[in-house]
Amino acid sequence: MHDVALPSIYVVSDGRGQTCSQVLQAALVQFEGHRLTIVVESEVRTVERVQAIVDDAARAGAVVFYTLVEDATRRAMLDATTRLSVPVVDVLGPALSALFGLLKSDPQAKAGLLYASEREEFDRYDAIDYTLKHDDGLRPDELDQAHVVLVGVSRAAKSSTCFFLAYRGIKAANVPLVPGLPPPPELLALDPKKVIGLWVNPARLQIVREARARTLGLGNEIDYLDPKLLRQEVREAHRTMLKRGWRIIDASYMAVEEIARDVMKLLEAG
Numbered sequence: 348m349h350d351v352a353l354p355s356i357y358v359v360s361d362g363r364g365q366t367c368s369q370v371l372q373a374a375l376v377q378f379e380g381h382r383l384t385i386v387v388e389s390e391v392r393t394v395e396r397v398q399a400i401v402d403d404a405a406r407a408g409a410v411v412f413y414t415l416v417e418d419a420t421r422r423a424m425l426d427a428t429t430r431l432s433v434p435v436v437d438v439l440g441p442a443l444s445a446l447f448g449l450l451k452s453d454p455q456a457k458a459g460l461l462y463a464s465e466r467e468e469f470d471r472y473d474a475i476d477y478t479l480k481h482d483d484g485l486r487p488d489e490l491d492q493a494h495v496v497l498v499g500v501s502r503a504a505k506s507s508t509c510f511f512l513a514y515r516g517i518k519a520a521n522v523p524l525v526p527g528l529p530p531p532p533e534l535l536a537l538d539p540k541k542v543i544g545l546w547v548n549p550a551r552l553q554i555v556r557e558a559r560a561r562t563l564g565l566g567n568e569i570d571y572l573d574p575k576l577l578r579q580e581v582r583e584a585h586r587t588m589l590k591r592g593w594r595i596i597d598a599s600y601m602a603v604e605e606i607a608r609d610v611m612k613l614l615e616a617g
Contacts, residue, residue: 353382353383354408355383355385355409355410356383356385357400357407357409358385358412359400359412359415360390361414364387364389366414366438367414367438368385368387371385371412386409392417398427404433409433410434411436412435412436412438413435414438414439415439424437471516473516475510475513477492477513481493481520481521482506484521484523484531487522487533490537491533493520494512494614495520495542495614496537497545497610498542498584499521499524499544499598500523502547503547504547504598504603508598508603511603511604517614524583524587524588526583530591539592539593543595543596543613544585545596545606546596546598547597547598548581551599553577557572596610
């Protein structure tokens with residue numbers, strides 16, 4: 348017994364396709380239980396690409412939903428779907444016509460304006476998602492995707508600084524420098540300009556760690572709080588930063604926003 352091909356819908360957009368996809372999903376909830384194939388074609392900016400997509404849709408017996416704003420691609424979509432008898436839904440067309448009638452003004456017909464207007468918000472969401480997934484040395488194989496990687500000993504304000512940066516659209520990861528262990532090879536493979544070390548003097552670090560230990564109900568006997576081992580840990584981390592050519596910020600008495608400001612200055616300096 349042969350499988351029956353699923354009905355197909357092509358979502359065609361000169362942007363990322365989110366608007367068209369959301370409208371389609373809103374309609375599909377009225378047809379719950381039906382299986383179908385959805386093909387998303389984004390960043391469609393040329394007549395040739397429109398024609399190729401409609402050819403594919405015709406062969407698949409598909410319906411095309413589209414959000415195209417440039418005159419050339421809109422005309423190409425109308426011509427191709429008419430010629431090949433492909434059912435088509437112009438998602439933005441009625442809205443553009445209504446606004447033209449109301450405002451007595453032609454639309455700009457520029458692709459990607461919605462994404463451009465919301466780019467800062469999209470970048471912030473992407474950065475926050477990345478930073479959450481790459482906190483405290485997680486997923487080292489993806490460090491090359493970061494805008495900046497912060498390194499330092501435990502309680503050097505790496506995580507809090509990363510999240511402050513992420514809120515500003517900067518993909519920030521952090522990797523702890525653990526005494527006695529070499530840094531991960533993925534970190535060492537990065538351009539040194541992408542890695543910034545946060546240094547905290549031993550006296551300040553002692554105070555911060557003691558406060559952390561009290562919060563967690565830890566005793567003072569742990570190595571984490573031993574003054575001699577703590578000083579050794581700070582020295583070892585500092586030597587690693589210098590050896591690798593990583594730029595260093597003295598974060599001993601700085602607020603998180605001040606550390607983040609200095610990180611951004613270093614990134615801008617290149």
